[in-house]
Amino acid sequence: MQGTVSLTQFVVISILKIAIGLGALLTLDAYTVLAERKIVGRIQNRWGPSRVGPFGLLQPVADAFKLLFKEDITPPYVYKPLYLLAPVLALALSLCSIAVIPIGNDITIRGYTTALQITDINVGLLVILGITSIGVYGVALAGWSSNNKYSLLGSLRASAQMISYEVALGLSLVGVLILSGTFSLRGIVDAQAGTWFGFIPRWNIFPQFVGFLIYLTAAYAETNRIPFDLPEAETELVAGYHTEYSSMKFAMFFMAEYANMITVACLASLLFLGGWHGPLFGPPLMQALLPVFWFALRVFFFLFLYIWIRGTLPRFRYDQLMAFSWKVLLPLAIANIVFTSLWVALFS
C-alpha cells in the first residue's frame, strides 16, 4: 500500500487496476486465439479466418457468441459438483496470476504515483508458481468427474506431465533468483537494468541461457501445448480431459489455456529478457508509456513462438515425454544451479 493515500483511494485504484488488468488479459486472450488461427493458417499455406470484419478481426466476437449460445450439455453419470467446479477452477486460477505481474515502471497521474501492477508482493514469483501448481486440479478433476475413459486418461496424463515438468520449471528459475537476489518480479526486472561493456543489455538470458531454455520447454509443457499436448491428443483421446464439455464450459478451459500461455510469456519476458527495459525517448507521456510497449513486444514475441512451434513440431510419444523431463531437463537444471552458485560464490 502506498504511504500517503487513504483507504478509499487505495480501494478505488485497486478495483480500477483489477478491472483494466482483467479486461486487457481477456482481450489479449481472445486475440491470441485469432492470431494463432491466422499464423498457423499461413504456416499451413492457407488463409485462416478472414470473413468476419476486416482481416477477420471480429472473429473472436463471433466465436464468443457461438460458444455462449451453443447447447450446454451435462452428460448423465458425471459427478456433478466436480464436473461443474473444474472449468471454473481452471479459468479462475489462470486469471489470478495477472495480479502480481508488473507491466512497466511506476507512473504518476495527478500527483498520485502507482505501480503498473495490481499488487507488488515480495514473493511474487512464488505466488505465480503456487497458482500454477494448483491449476493442475482443474484438468485433473475435469477428467475424473466426466466418467469417461478418454477424459480420465487425458487427465491422468495431464497431472503426471504437469507434476514432472513443474520440478524442472521451478529449478530452472533458481539461477535467476541467485543472480538477482529477490523473489519480487519488480526487483528481478530492476536487477537487469544497464549494460555489460556498454552494449550488451544485462538481461538474465545471457548468463542464464541454459536456464532460459529449460524454463521455456518446461513452461510449454505446463500449458499442455504442442509438442506436449498429450492430455488432449485428439488422435488418441478424442479431446482428452475436456471431451465431455461443451458450450461455455469448454470455452472456459480454452480461455484458461490461453491465459496460461500469456502468463508464461509475461514471466519469460520479466525473468530473462529484462522486462520493460528499452530505449526511452520523446515527450514525457511517451516516456511513460514506452516501457509498456517494450514489454508488450517481448510478450508478443513469446506468444508468436508458441504458435510457431505449434505449426512446426509433431507431438511427443508419452514415454519420451516423461523421460525427457526426468532424464534431461532435471539434471540440466540442477547442473545450472550448481554452476551459477559457484560462479556467484567465486566471482562476486
Added chain:
Amino acid sequence: MVHTVLFTIFALIAVAGAVNLIAQRHPINSALSLIVVMASLAVEYLLLGAEFLAVIQVIIYAGAIMVLFVFTIMLLNAGEEERTQGSRVALLLGVPGLVIGGGTLAWLLFRHSGTGAVAAGALPGFPKEIGRLLFRDFLLPFEVTSVLILIAIMGAVVLASPPKGAQEPIELPPAPQGEE
C-alpha cells in the same frame, strides 16, 4: 480488526474442511477437503505476515503432495467407502477420552502458556531470514531431516520394487522405423 475477522473466518473454514474430510464417504471429496484445510492454513500464515511460508504451503502441500493423492485416487479409481456401525469400545472409551484430553489441553494452553499475542509481521517472514535460520542456526536439524526423508524414499523404492527374478520382462511395442 480486519485481520482478526479474516483470521476467524479462515480458521472456521479450516476446521469445517477438516470435519468434512472425515465425514465424506468418497476419497476424492476427502482429498479436496484436505486441500481446503491447507489453503486456509496458508491464508492464516499470510495474515500473520509470513508470506513466504504461506506460498510454500500452497506450492508444496496443496500443489504437489495433494496432487499426488488425487492422482492416486483417480488412478486406482477408488470407490465410496462403506459405513460400519463403529465399535462400542471406541465409543465408550474414545468420546470421554477425547473430552478429557481436549479439555486438559485447552486448559493448559489458556492457563500456562507464556506466549502473548503476536503482532502481524513481528516474526521473521522474509525468505532471507528463513534461509538464514535454516542454513545457520538450525543447519544440523535441517540436514538430518533431509537424510530422514532420503531414507523414507529408499524404503519406498525397496518396498515397491519386485523381488529378484519374479518379474517378467515387459514387452514394449516395436519402435517406429527410422528412430534413434
